[in-house]
Amino acid sequence: MDDHQQFAADCAKEIQAQADDAEFRQLSRAWMDRAQQLRYSYHFEWMGRPIIQYPTDILAMQELMWRIQPELVIETGIARGGSLIFYASMMQMLGRGEVLGIDIDIRAHNREAIESHPMARRIRMIEGSSLDAAIVAQAAAAAEGKKVMVVLDSNHTHEHVLGELERYAPLTSPGSYCVVMDTVVEDMPASLFGDRPWAPGDNPKTAVHAWLKTHPEFEIDHAMDAKLAVSVAPHGYLRRRA
Incomplete structure (x- = not known):
């Protein structure tokens, strides 16, 4: 076993220790509840634009993109x-x-800021409901023949x-x-979401678990959950089997 392999093996053991540590998990959950009250995720930018994500999830997406080398990322929900x-x-x-x-x-x-950004040449935007058949068809056409990652981060109701x-x-794509995002709603007090239409019992995590019952080609990446500990997407990192 070379040095890199040994380091990876050590990290895997440490990540499992995190998963097995009940106090660590409880502290992480309590911290996230308080962070939600303080709108913590709204306070970060990427290259000058608000990203509205936790730093841990940003790092996780970076790891996945570097590993998978996608040719297309489809994201529902643009915000800023x-x-x-x-x-x-x-x-x-x-x-x-x-x-x-x-x-x-x-x-x-927001459109003006995105279209004038140095990264704009690699971005295309479509306005409309993500559930509209014509918009889904455009996404499917864009994805044809490409290695694709998908991020769902719009309306968070079940x-x-x-x-x-x-x-x-x-x-x-297989292996991608x-x-x-925001499966963590299921694990938080309903009082944290005010007049939002989603809440515990009606949110992305309940949708994920319902959907997975009939889609065995996907699996939850529990190792990612254990590694991140603090994440808006517990049980939300879904890997398509290769």
Whole structure:
């Protein structure tokens, strides 16, 4: 076993120790509840645009993109565009590929900021419901013949996420990932979500578990959950079997 292999083996043992440490898991959950109250995830930018993600999940997506070397990332939910720019910057480092962002409402000031960004040449945006058949068809056409990753991060209700999984997860290439964001809603107090239409019992994680019952070609990457500990997407890193 060479040095790199030994380091990886040591990390695997340490990650399993994290997963087995009940106190560590409880502290992580308590920290996330407090962080949600303080809107922690809103306070980071990527190359000048708000990304609205936890740093741990940003690192996880970087690891996956470097490992998978995708030619296309499809993301539902654009918000202020930081995640599109992040994925595009990774594509720039890979020397190929593009990002397709889909959102029901791309606000003019956000569109302008994204389209004027240095990474814009690797970004394409479509405005409309991610569940609309014509928009799904455009995504499918863009994905044809390419190595694809999918990120679902728009409306977080069970019904909507289930609809997105049915439509977009099949575009994920074997060995690649469909990442469902904000599954952590299921694990948090309902009081943290105010007047949002999602809550414990009705959220991305409930959709993931319902959908997986009939889609054995996908599996939850529990090792990723154990490694991150603090993540908006527990049980949301879905690997398509090779």
